[in-house]
Amino acid sequence: MINKLKSLITLGSALVLTLAVVSCESDLDNLGEQLFDGNSAEGVETAYSIVGFNHTYGDVIRTDAGKLGYGTLGAFTEPVFGMQKSSYVSQVRMSTDNADFGSNAVLDSAVLVINPLYEKDSVTTTTKDDYIYPIGNVDAKKVVNTYPVSKYGKYYIGASRAGFKINVREVNDFLGAYADEKLSNKAVNVSSTVIGSKDFDGNVNSVVITKKSDNSELLNTEVGLRIPLDKDFFQTKIIAKNKQPELTSAANFIRYFKGIQISVEENDGYIFKFDPSLVAIKLYYKNDVTATDGTVTRSELMEYDLSLGGVNAKFNQIEYNRTGTPYADAIAGITEAGQSQLFAQGMGGSGLTVRIPAQTVATLRDLYKNQKTGIVTAKIRLYTDESIWKNTFAKPSYFTVKEKDATDFLSDMSALANTTYTLIRPYNLDKDDAYYDIGITKTLKDIIEQAKEPKDLIVDLGGYLSSSSTGLMLGVDNTDRAYTPNRIVLKGTDANNVGKEIPANLLKDYKNIQLRVAYSKKIIK
Template identity: 45%
Template sequence: MKRAFTILSMVIFGGMLVYNCEPDPDSLGEQLFLDGAAQGDEIAYDVTAYNIDNNDSIRSDASKLGLATLGAFSESQFGMQRAAYYTQLRLPAYDPDFGASATVDSVVLVIKPTYASDSITTTTDENYVYPDGSVAAKKVFNRYPATKYGRTKINSGNLTFNVNEVTEFLNGYSDIAYSNKIYGTGQLLGSKTFDGYVSSVAITKDSDNSSIFTSEVGFRIPLLSSFFKTKIIDKKGQPELKDVATFIRYFRGLKISVTDPAGYLVQFSPSNVELVMYYKSIDTGATTSTQKKYAFSVGNGNAHIGNYVYDRAGAAVKNPAIGDKKLFAQGMGGNSIGVKFPVETITKLKKLYNEKKAAIISAKIRMYTDPSWNNKLKKPSLLTIIQRDKDVKDEKGNEKNIFTNDLLLLSATPNFAYIRAYDLDKNPSYYDFTVTQSLKEIVEAGANYERKYFKIDVGNFLQSSTGTTLAGPQFTSRPFSTDRIVFLGYDANMPITDPSKKYEIKLRVTYGTK
């Protein structure tokens, strides 16, 4: 299962569909419209919606961390967010022999942020001289803009990445870790300014066009050579390098962080991080030293932990005066949104059903983005909705996550989508969450609803390892989603004439009577 959570292709039952027109009735009730068998009417009803404070913490260990995040971002609604990343490293083979008289030339940490592959700038140096041996060569340098979330022009688009040694044991790959945990760090091993771009390099000899050096697209941070000479090379034959259990307690890992107070966030896959040590040594039977490359194991099998720090001072999300008039959703441990069907709404729907035989054809929770939050951030196209029951607990005593009945029972229905997003390029945008089956079971079948509610988050459901089903309602991209969004809730004191009144959250029910 753990491999599933690093899959960047996240598929939803029925697909995540984005439309710019009014939604059609669910397939569940389409037959009621055929041949004029029924008349459909849509009515908007009140719902109870509220913010859920997750204490800015979420599980962010290797099993949850499909992407790692670095950077800092600050804005008025959600405040400041800073993201750092911890990782272990291992030796590719234990009790290594580095040869005689080994010296370290350089050490490079390579991270590979997501980037726009269709936007490339190429620079070619036909007169390049490769320094090791002064070889006449050609150097081709490709440059791509990294995918960013936030304010990309602050500080000219630069972020300073620091790499520190971790001094506290990070536990194992399978151990649980939370995003607000700060682990001890020691010596600064390297620092480099990231200008928002990633690059690749290819160097070939002029004489025969053979390759001298190539590097995949990424961002390279030089690390302190003397540290690795002392920490690794000089420990040849000693217990610290004999086995994995001893090594990860001796060299406990690296922390990558930023020093900037604001800017943007970038993301990369933890499984693609590289740490390469270039050194020279004399092989057995040789008399001169030769260049060698030693690649540590940083990706799969190691502990990876996302660390998220927030400063909500002055942010709207923490302002008590806002109440639930505005609803805030944010990934990486930020707020969730809770939605319930109030007694008054269910009473009205049951009366329609009992007295007029009005069957529910379609039911949507419609949420409009806050028109006053008119920023240039890309709105999320993916949100999740799960069902919670205050009386149903998991083995740890927490409220249990379950898929909505609509997703469980209707996912194979043609044209079904549990969510549709509209007008994402406009202000306001809106989202419809399908709750037809859930509402029908309450109104028409008498299911208990008073302790049940829906929980809405940014992110997407993740696939299982087979790629044919979803991994489960608790497995989403929320632990590493950079998205955030503000919706209008409900304000009882807002005048009916206020232009924003029509954008309040509502349950929109289409029913049919013969």
């Protein structure tokens, strides 16, 4: 299909593109102005049917401390991808070596604190003006701010609000070092005894308690999820070991109390993220205080933290049930000739491979050689498949894209790093007919104009990570895929038209995977 572009104007050494196309949306962005080298030209747009097929990672991904910007917890089941369930395993360390809990220390309570991501703009505040603070029976005011956690999945299952029973168990295996690589399917032996649990309704809160007499703060907790733990277990496991060898050093402690697993009982609901660096167990206890005259009294309530952050080994366990799903059928039927539906899923699920057919490459090279064309913009367009993926689940807004077996980013991402270039441009994500454009202008120019060997493009759900200090991307293998729970089904290969140009009268409604190219055609005077 050929559309006439109204003007391509050269100003000095920079090419400025002014576009007027028949459709309301221009297929040209501003990438080509960085790459095109030529004089007066006639602009042309066209599209080609290309190949897409699924690739699988076997539902396994690295989820160790080196890969987890966020931990994940929960479970989510739907009919296309099946069930995905995430548990969290971590070592536990003393906040100080050789801790001393004092004489006759007795645990009052123990709490596991998790800090999930939450919807900060959706707060519900409840105030109790006649609250009695239990420590000292103090007249006080209690203010609780409640927020929903940021979820991927179902807020409701039928008429009921989706929720989980979260369980905490002791790990019986030594978990190794922080730097050890661990996969999401790693099994560990855990105790059958639950040492903490909570019926979680999907909300987190902060609590502020102030003394009525002088308005001083008696308690101020950060927004988080607090899971009550078995105080008898921690009395025996930690407090009663005061000054004994198990508590004298980190090396001893992580071999004595090897860690905990946090999991949910249910198989459906949602998956939420939390900051692994902030997870902690808080121990509240009292001990004997001896005055100078020998009088013995009990202390005020004291706190000691056990850390699950820092240099602790940690990882997510992720399990699946794909039985009878379209996803399972697609993965079983992978063929490089192309597949009609493409399945992308984070946290170890599949991705898609994109191939520009030899026929299309030959056509574009012929245009370059014989008609002196220059590629101005090139993009892969992917549409969501409404026939199978029509729901209210949040659609992903980004993907990672690299050439197969590449150890570096696409040449577009390097050559255009200081421009307005964007790798992924999503459209209509709040609608059924969403689609994505992947910018590959420099990549395609190198194939067509520099005779570079075409390579398959590997497209996975997730985004590239950047340095918090420099803002620069950390590398092609540094992504957030390990903790991105989203999924999407996209339209794949049109088997009857692979490699062919898409006719103009069909392009408006053509939704299969396609290559869209805008190129300049030099005017011979």
